[in-house]
Structure formats: C-alpha cells, structure tokens
Amino acid sequence: MQRPENGSLPGKPVSASAVELATLVEVADTNPMGNIHGGVIMKLADQACAAAAIRHAGRICVTASVDRLDFRNPVHVGDMVVLKASLHYAHRSSMEVGVRIEAERLQTGQRTHVASARFIFVALDDECKPVAVPPLIPHTPEEHERYRRGEERYRERLARRQQEKNNASPPA
Numbered sequence: 001m002q003r004p005e006n007g008s009l010p011g012k013p014v015s016a017s018a019v020e021l022a023t024l025v026e027v028a029d030t031n032p033m034g035n036i037h038g039g040v041i042m043k044l045a046d047q048a049c050a051a052a053a054i055r056h057a058g059r060i061c062v063t064a065s066v067d068r069l070d071f072r073n074p075v076h077v078g079d080m081v082v083l084k085a086s087l088h089y090a091h092r093s094s095m096e097v098g099v100r101i102e103a104e105r106l107q108t109g110q111r112t113h114v115a116s117a118r119f120i121f122v123a124l125d126d127e128c129k130p131v132a133v134p135p136l137i138p139h140t141p142e143e144h145e146r147y148r149r150g151e152e153r154y155r156e157r158l159a160r161r162q163q164e165k166n167n168a169s170p171p172a
C-alpha cells in the first residue's frame with residue numbers, strides 16, 4: 001500500500017482527516033424560489049474537501065480538479081446543509097476527496113441527499129511545488145473499495161492528461 005515517494009511518511013487512516021461541516025441556508029444564498037444556488041453548494045463542498053485534504057497532508061492544498069458533481073434535490077432557505085467529506089485515495093501529492101451533501105429540514109429532522117462530488121487536491125510545499133503526502137490507510141471494506149476505485153480514476157485521469165498533452169504538441 002505504501003508508495004516509494006511517500007513511504008517515509010507514516011500512513012494515516014481515513015478517519016483521521018474526515019470532516020463534517022454544517023451551515024444554515026440564508027436568504028442571500030438563494031434564488032427567487034427560495035432554493036440555494038448551485039454555486040453556494042459547490043463552494044461549501046470545496047471547503048469541506050479542502051479541510052479533509054489539508055488535515056491529511058498537513059500542508060496547504062489546492063483544488064486541482066472536480067471529478068463529478070450531481071445535484072439530486074434542492075435545498076430551501078432555513079434548511080441546514082450538512083457536508084461529510086473524506087479521502088478516497090492518495091497518490092504522491094494528490095488526493096481524491098469525496099463529499100456527500102445533505103439538507104436537513106430542522107422542524108422535522110428529515111434529511112435529503114442533495115449532491116455528491118469528488119474533488120482532487122494537490123499538497124504544496126513552501127515554494128508552492130507539489131509535495132508528497134502521507135499514505136492513506138483504508139480500514140473498513142467501504143474504505144478499501146473507495147480506495148480501489150480512486151486508484152483506477154487516478155490512472156484514468158493521468159492517461160487523459162497525457163493524451164491531451166500529446167494532442168496539444170506540435171507535430172515533429
């Protein structure tokens with residue numbers, strides 16, 4: 001599970017960096033129908049995932065990409081938005097962080113699934129260069145499965161970026 005580049009760093013379990021963030025939806029966050037703007041959810045998701053990545057890396061981290069973000073249900077003014085973020089996978093300097101976003105109607109306690117997303121963060125050193133992060137240690141069967149799928153997606157993204165680079169290179 002340990003990688004040669006970051007093998008000297010002690011590994012950390014997924015639970016050590018998991019984040020839960022909750023906030024109330026205010027009128028300023030919503031459209032004229034009283035539903036929260038998608039961009040507000042995206043910002044909160046980025047913040048929750050960034051907090052998990054920084055906790056794991058012990059470094060400043062930047063958002064490198066957003067893999068996927070599907071909105072399933074609206075959130076209304078007065079609801080509480082609850083975000084749960086945790087690492088799926090860590091390679092050398094990059095980390096895939098998943099977030100699940102729910103809305104709670106406070107009067108009833110009813111929760112609905114609003115969106116799920118995956119963000120990729122890269123840890124930076126003091127000179128703003130990518131730096132190795134501790135290996136991620138999955139424990140539960142669910143964490144192992146997320147790790148396995150995160151590793152597959154890491155390889156797919158790498159191949160895609162390489163392909164894009166090749167396409168952009170001028171012919172020899």
Ligand SMILES: CC(C)(COP(=O)(O)OP(=O)(O)OC[C@H]1O[C@@H](n2cnc3c(N)ncnc32)[C@H](O)[C@@H]1OP(=O)(O)O)[C@@H](O)C(=O)NCCC(=O)NCCS
Nearest residue numbers: 062063064065090091092093094095120122130157158161
């Ligand atoms: C993300 C960033 C640090 C990568 O820098 P880079 O010089 O391309 O770094 P490298 O090619 O050495 O790659 C470093 C790591 O980032 C990953 N990476 C780079 N670009 C990526 C992308 N678009 N999506 C996902 N991962 C990416 C690489 O896979 C590598 O991971 P690994 O170390 O775990 O193998 C750089 O592109 C950057 O600073 N982007 C702006 C980030 C930012 O400001 N975000 C806030 C929103 S504006």
